[in-house]
Amino acid sequence: MCPEVVARPDFGGASVALGGAGLTLAGIGKDFPDRSGAPGGLIALDGVDLTVRPGEFVAVVGPSGCGKTTLLRLIAGMTDPSRGSIVVGAGEVRDARTGFVFQHASLYPWRTVLQNVAFGLELRAREPRRSRRTRRAVRARAAELVELVGLGGFESYFPHQISGGMQQRANLARALAIAPELLLMDEPFSALDAQTREELQIELQRIAVEANTTTVFVTHDIGEALYLADRVVVLTGRPGRIKEVLTCPTARPRPLxxxxxxxxxxxxxxxxxLVHRD
Known part of the structure; x- marks a missing residue:
């Protein structure tokens, strides 16, 4: 699955992102049918209300099975809520320019790092006959993002030739390439070793501040959430409801x-x- 939700082409600016959009969740609930297909078999989320400010970084934590990934998929428009509404900016979820970074890098093995990063841009610029100017703009934008995530010099490498941490850097660059208003990240560092994870946490702080995109980050790691985010949303066990929202006063980016x-x-x-208390 490609980690971008594609939108209209826009290659006029040199900036990495156009700025984040606000996000409002009102009374969100999500039910899944039981094995027989009958509705209401499992209530995954119930009564979730949350407002995220433009450019804010919000992390979501909670016990296993509390609906963190389900919540992220709802915000991405990958599935519809059973109850409630979600607004991104002033419009609907499906109209938002959204980037999604998954737990495991979803790079195309037959494409180089640069080609992977350019993929979403190519889709946005797809025409019967793209001009040379458009192709140059796509390549230049992709190269800018490769540099931003610290992969300069690896543009021509294929995914199998680089480490898992480098693959996730490329995955992040591909999501940022569409200049997302909203960046969604589902445990993107959980499969990495401790040192690589720490390096990418530092890089993500820098990139998120520079790109000024609105970020929602799901993780099982409480320390990671508090290090990265402006606010941390703590969900209850299933059905997931917001137990408390913690504010991290120190401005990002933060030193180790x-x-x-x-x-x-x-x-x-x-x-x-909060996470471990019944």
Whole structure:
């Protein structure tokens, strides 16, 4: 699955993103049928209300099975809520320019790093006969994103020739290539080793601030959520409801030393108690 929801072509600007859009969830519920197909078999989410400001980074944590990924898929428009409404900017979810980064890199093995990053842009610019100018613009934009995520020099490499962390960098660049108003990330670093994960957390902070896109980040790692996000949404066990929203006062990007600060440790203890308390 491609990690972009494609939209209209726009190659006029040199910036990485056009700025984030606000996100409003009102009374969101999601039910799944039981094995017989009857409705109401499983209530995954119920009564979720959340407002995310333009350019804000919000992380979502909670116990396994609480509906974190389901919530992200609803925001992406991959599935429809059973109840409630979702507004991105002033419009509907399906009209939003949204980038999605999955847990595992979904790069096309027959495309180079540069070609993978350019894929969403190529779809947006698809015409019966694309001009040379358009092709140059696509390539230049893709090259800009490759540099942004720290993959300069690896443009011509294929996915199997680079590490898992580098693949996720390329995956992030591909999602950013469409200048998303909304960037959705579903445990993108969970399959990586600790050192690579830490490096990408630092890079993601820098990129998110520079791109100024609105980000919703799902993770099982409470420390990761508190390090990366402006606010952390803690969900209850199934059916997922918002138990509490924690605010991280220190502005992004944050140094690694933030993770041993009194502020961070206090927030981590609070979040841990919320996630693990019945």
């Amino acid at each position: 030393s933030y993770q041993v600060s009194h502020e961070f440790l206090g927030l981590r203890d609070r979040a841990w108690s």
